[in-house]
Amino acid sequence: MERAERIKKVPPYLFALIDKKKREAIAKGVDIISFGIGDPDQPTPSQIVDKMCEAVRQPKNHRYPDYEGSPEFRAAAAAWYKKRFDVTLDPASEIMTLIGSKEGIAHIFLAFVDPGDVTLIPDPAYPVYKLGTLFANGVAHYMPLKAENKFLPDFSAIPTDVAKRAKIMFLNYPNNPTAAVADLKFFAEAVDYCKQYDIILCHDNAYSEMAYDGYQPPSILQVPGAKDIAVEFASLSKPFNMTGWRIGFAAGCSEVIAGLGIVKTNVDSGQFTAVQDAGIEALTNIDPGFIPGMNKLYQTRRDVLIDGLNSLGWQMEKSKATFYVWAPVPAGYDSMSFTEAMLEKCGIIVVPGVGYGPSGEGFVRFALTLDESRIREAIGRMKQNLSL
Numbered sequence: 001m002e003r004a005e006r007i008k009k010v011p012p013y014l015f016a017l018i019d020k021k022k023r024e025a026i027a028k029g030v031d032i033i034s035f036g037i038g039d040p041d042q043p044t045p046s047q048i049v050d051k052m053c054e055a056v057r058q059p060k061n062h063r064y065p066d067y068e069g070s071p072e073f074r075a076a077a078a079a080w081y082k083k084r085f086d087v088t089l090d091p092a093s094e095i096m097t098l099i100g101s102k103e104g105i106a107h108i109f110l111a112f113v114d115p116g117d118v119t120l121i122p123d124p125a126y127p128v129y130k131l132g133t134l135f136a137n138g139v140a141h142y143m144p145l146k147a148e149n150k151f152l153p154d155f156s157a158i159p160t161d162v163a164k165r166a167k168i169m170f171l172n173y174p175n176n177p178t179a180a181v182a183d184l185k186f187f188a189e190a191v192d193y194c195k196q197y198d199i200i201l202c203h204d205n206a207y208s209e210m211a212y213d214g215y216q217p218p219s220i221l222q223v224p225g226a227k228d229i230a231v232e233f234a235s236l237s238k239p240f241n242m243t244g245w246r247i248g249f250a251a252g253c254s255e256v257i258a259g260l261g262i263v264k265t266n267v268d269s270g271q272f273t274a275v276q277d278a279g280i281e282a283l284t285n286i287d288p289g290f291i292p293g294m295n296k297l298y299q300t301r302r303d304v305l306i307d308g309l310n311s312l313g314w315q316m317e318k319s320k321a322t323f324y325v326w327a328p329v330p331a332g333y334d335s336m337s338f339t340e341a342m343l344e345k346c347g348i349i350v351v352p353g354v355g356y357g358p359s360g361e362g363f364v365r366f367a368l369t370l371d372e373s374r375i376r377e378a379i380g381r382m383k384q385n386l387s388l
């Protein structure tokens with residue numbers, strides 16, 4: 001059976017080799033410590049779960065949802081933006097509920113990218129930007145994120161003819177996988193650049209609430225005039241431990257939201273209204289101590305991991321946001337061989353940086369979604385078994 005060209009172009013599953021080795025190790029009885037998956041290990045707060053239980057029982061929620069999202073959820077999302085970022089959004093035209101932000105990120109390319117159109121994609125990055133481009137038969141142009149530029153793209157390095165053919169640019173700060181952050185000055189530069197070349201600016205803000213040492217990540221929509229060309233993807237997954245629930249939203253430029261809406265109304269039929277009701281509870285009524293409490297937990301884990309790595313010879317600064325640590329590999333390794341050594345010699349899973357794009361070479365990603373005691377144990381195993 002012949003698969004479509006766009007599917008044939010999907011890169012081979014990065015984790016296939018690691019998975020095989022992992023299964024072998026488990027079969028041998030190795031106690032694996034996994035820093036692999038960026039998925040919160042703590043449960044969804046019970047106040048959200050209770051709201052969901054109540055909402056599931058309501059017959060009005062059993063019918064098809066409003067495709068673009070319930071008016072109540074969109075109003076709650078707009079109110080959250082106002083409170084959190086002092087950004088004013090019209091719930092009817094500038095907010096759209098998503099079945100997880102990934103759904104909107106993948107679909108936006110179908111709304112705006114014709115075959116051969118260019119998209120400007122960070123490298124390394126969350127893989128969906130590249131795959132979304134591929135599924136729309138577009139051409140991804142990488143914007144390398146380099147340590148010497150604090151993992152921000154250099155817009156002046158994009159050739160003018162590429163910029164002229166570009167339809168969409170994606171940015172993501174706080175960043176997965178590098179844990180880098182961006183300030184409003186950088187976002188303003190991005191808005192200027194995209195306006196100059198008539199490019200839709202998409203900002204993935206999945207980690208806006210996950211930050212440390214008093215840092216508060218901004219919204220790109222805080223840049224004056226950003227709404228003319230920019231949309232931001234917000235997700236309830238990471239801040240509220242709700243990855244399994246599939247709830248997020250797009251916010252910003254009404255023309256872009258409308259285009260995305262045409263794809264969505266013809267592909268899915270919106271998110272279960274009860275899940276949106278639970279989302280309203282999260283955005284509106286969450287215990288004010290919840291997010292700071294989660295961040296304290298991740299910050300402690302970050303400190304244990306980075307202090308531990310630094311005691312083994314790394315020289316890393318502490319990341320200000322996300323639950324990732326983007327660590328350079330030691331001399332003599334590349335990102336794949338270090339990943340293999342960690343698994344074979346220490347029973348530790350990390351993700352090779354090249355899995356996120358060619359500029360991820362030389363790095364591995366640790367996710368802080370495991371207990372502090374396991375992180376300490378991992379550092380101990382590295383000390384004992386790797387000759388660093």
Ligand SMILES: *Cc1c(COP(=O)(O)O)cnc(C)c1O
Nearest residue numbers: 100101102126176206235237248
């Ligand atoms: C986790 C993640 C998302 C997606 O989250 P959803 O669960 O689909 O809302 C989006 N972007 C990045 C960079 C992520 O790491």
